[in-house]
Amino acid sequence: MTKKYTEDHEWISLDGDIATVGISNYAQEQLGDVVFVEVPEVGADMGKGDELAVVESVKAASEVYAPVAGEITEVNGELEDNPSMVNDDSEGTGWFAKLKVSDASQLDDLMDEAAYQDYVKGLA
Amino acid sequence: MSEPQQTMRTALYDLHLELGGKMVPFAGYDMPVQYPAGIMKEHLHTREAAGLFDVSHMGQVVIKGADPAKSIEKLVPGDIQSLEAGQMRYSFLTNESGGILDDLIVTRRENDLFVVVNAACKEQDIDIFKAGLAGAATVEVLEDRSLVALQGPKAATVLARFNVTVTTMPFMTYQELEILGVPCFVTRSGYTGEDGYEISMPSDKADMICRKMLAEDEVEAIGLGARDSLRLEAGLCLYGHDLTEKTTPVQGSLLWAIAKRRREEANFPGADVILREIAEKPTVKRVGILPEGRAPAREHTEIADMDGNIVGEVTSGGFGPTLQAPVAMGYVPFALSTPGTEIQLMVRGKARPAKVAKMPFVEQRYYRGE
Numbered sequence: 001m002t003k004k005y006t007e008d009h010e011w012i013s014l015d016g017d018i019a020t021v022g023i024s025n026y027a028q029e030q031l032g033d034v035v036f037v038e039v040p041e042v043g044a045d046m047g048k049g050d051e052l053a054v055v056e057s058v059k060a061a062s063e064v065y066a067p068v069a070g071e072i073t074e075v076n077g078e079l080e081d082n083p084s085m086v087n088d089d090s091e092g093t094g095w096f097a098k099l100k101v102s103d104a105s106q107l108d109d110l111m112d113e114a115a116y117q118d119y120v121k122g123l124a
Numbered sequence: 125m126s127e128p129q130q131t132m133r134t135a136l137y138d139l140h141l142e143l144g145g146k147m148v149p150f151a152g153y154d155m156p157v158q159y160p161a162g163i164m165k166e167h168l169h170t171r172e173a174a175g176l177f178d179v180s181h182m183g184q185v186v187i188k189g190a191d192p193a194k195s196i197e198k199l200v201p202g203d204i205q206s207l208e209a210g211q212m213r214y215s216f217l218t219n220e221s222g223g224i225l226d227d228l229i230v231t232r233r234e235n236d237l238f239v240v241v242n243a244a245c246k247e248q249d250i251d252i253f254k255a256g257l258a259g260a261a262t263v264e265v266l267e268d269r270s271l272v273a274l275q276g277p278k279a280a281t282v283l284a285r286f287n288v289t290v291t292t293m294p295f296m297t298y299q300e301l302e303i304l305g306v307p308c309f310v311t312r313s314g315y316t317g318e319d320g321y322e323i324s325m326p327s328d329k330a331d332m333i334c335r336k337m338l339a340e341d342e343v344e345a346i347g348l349g350a351r352d353s354l355r356l357e358a359g360l361c362l363y364g365h366d367l368t369e370k371t372t373p374v375q376g377s378l379l380w381a382i383a384k385r386r387r388e389e390a391n392f393p394g395a396d397v398i399l400r401e402i403a404e405k406p407t408v409k410r411v412g413i414l415p416e417g418r419a420p421a422r423e424h425t426e427i428a429d430m431d432g433n434i435v436g437e438v439t440s441g442g443f444g445p446t447l448q449a450p451v452a453m454g455y456v457p458f459a460l461s462t463p464g465t466e467i468q469l470m471v472r473g474k475a476r477p478a479k480v481a482k483m484p485f486v487e488q489r490y491y492r493g494e
Contacts (some may be wrong), residue, residue: 033164035443036418036450038472054472056420058163058443059349083418 004067004107005116010052011091012067012107019054019101023064026120028090031057034083039075039096046070046099048106053096055086068106070099133142134180135270137332142326143345146191149448150348151243153181156169158347166350167445170316174276176337179315184269184324186254187237189261196230196237199256201373201392203383207232212296212311214381216373217252222394222401223369224250224376226316227361231298231311238309239300240271240322240364269309270330277322277355278342279490283310285340290321295490304333306340309484315351317358317488354405356451357444359483365452366410366439374401375455377410404408408436409461412483413452419471420450426470435460438469444485451485453477 003013009027013020028034036056046052046066053064075097079085086094101107111119131154140147156178158166169175193204200297202215212231216224226245231238241249246265253263256316274283280363283290286303293299293312301310309324337343352362361367367376372394379402386392390399415421420443427436441452453470460467465480 032158032162033445035164036420056443058167058353058445059157061420061422080418124323 004110010067017101020093020095020098022095023090025090028087034086038080040072042072044072070101072097073100074098084119135330136178156347158349159345163349164345164445167353169344170276171446173342174278174282176343177273177346180270181243184240184266185239186264187261193236195257195260200443201382201386209234210298218394220393222372222397226366227363228438248398268327269324270327271324274315275314275316275318279320282340282342294493295310316354319489357486375406375408378477397471405458408455409458411461412481414481415450415478421469428468446486
């Protein structure tokens with residue numbers, strides 16, 4: 001299983017040809033209390049960089065982009081009633097959607113965890 | 125906004141940093157939008173105990189003259205002359221088209237008026253006062269004073285430890301009181317819907333006084349983010365968003381702030397437009413909006429009628445931490461302004477059901493006296 005990160009603070013974890021996507025712990029800390037997550041429709045075709053979800057905090061709405069292209073196969077329905085899962089466990093139970101990835105090599109350009117941690121340190 | 129060297133700091137800047145405040149530019153000042161607790165906890169803390177807000181970016185103005193209450197009525201439609209010394213009132217500056225140039229609070233003092241205006245409008249307002257009151261009154265800006273708000277159900281208990289006189293002050297009154305030996309202007313007022321005070325103090329003592337207040341168990345520092353969600357739940361307008369120079373007091377649902385005497389005299393800027401609108405009903409009206417579901421509808425979200433026609437726009441919207449639900453206000457055609465009316469909100473291209481709702485969304489808990 002490979003886990004990678006984007007510069008927009010999404011994480012993507014690939015298991016076979018199914019990728020799970022969410023936002024990083026750093027991102028949830030920056031957003032503060034998440035009050036609503038709009039997830040995509042199952043079956044939607046995502047291009048790389050398309051709007052995959054919207055995360056709303058008390059103050060603002062933030063877009064979440066698809067790190068790679070693929071078809072949405074599952075969304076995290078629990079977020080509807082319990083959006084604070086994103087704050088509690090953004091890189092675990094607070095995942096947003098799963099997509100079927102046609103070309104796994106798209107993940108090659110993304111940062112691994114160590115590179116992402118360095119990237120975040122550079123933002124401070 | 126690309127001129128960081130222009131950003132000003134309040135006297136509490138160092139304290140904000142020490143408390144871990146996340147600083148953002150706001151109306152030309154570097155202000156804390158939140159502290160480490162976050163907007164949700166800060167909001168709830170204010171509703172449950174007491175929150176301390178730095179609002180020193182707002183303008184504090186003193187108007188002096190032979191009869192300043194009479195003079196200022198040339199510029200505002202509020203009934204200022206009937207105020208006793210020590211009473212205060214919400215009003216607004218209007219233009220010749222009846223549009224609102226700013227909203228403000230006027231306090232009548234023994235010999236003058238003490239006026240608090242919005243940060244983003246203060247230069248404009250001071251120019252309007254100076255031009256409009258020339259010959260009748262002088263306008264002094266209190267550059268060396270800070271303004272903080274202590275808000276929440278425990279605010280009175282806390283502030284009474286500093287000066288017990290505050291306990292019996294009714295809502296919308298003013299007193300000059302010593303806090304920790306420092307002469308302050310204390311008003312029982314605020315922008316959260318809760319009981320509380322706004323305290324004007326010399327800037328060189330603000331840091332000391334605020335640290336002492338924050339040392340009280342009930343008090344936490346609260347940022348501008350929670351200030352916004354608190355005032356939205358309380359149904360209070362934010363100038364530049366819910367009110368602009370394009371909206372009149374009639375459209376803004378602020379008729380309660382124009383007394384009968386002022387309507388009869390019709391001697392304030394834009395009186396003809398405003399009085400005609402009162403008689404004929406406004407085309408649009410500011411209303412409260414409760415979206416169904418959990419998705420917040422932010423400012424500029426389009427409002428549609430049930431046939432899908434775009435009929436208005438959200439002017440403030442977000443998530444109400446006390447209601448645990450999204451809340452908004454916006455303008456709709458007069459015919460759709462009755463509470464309970466079904467409307468739709470176009471959130472990211474999708475129509476979401478909502479209802480026009482009575483404001484405030486959260487009950488106001490002002491102290492009106494025994």
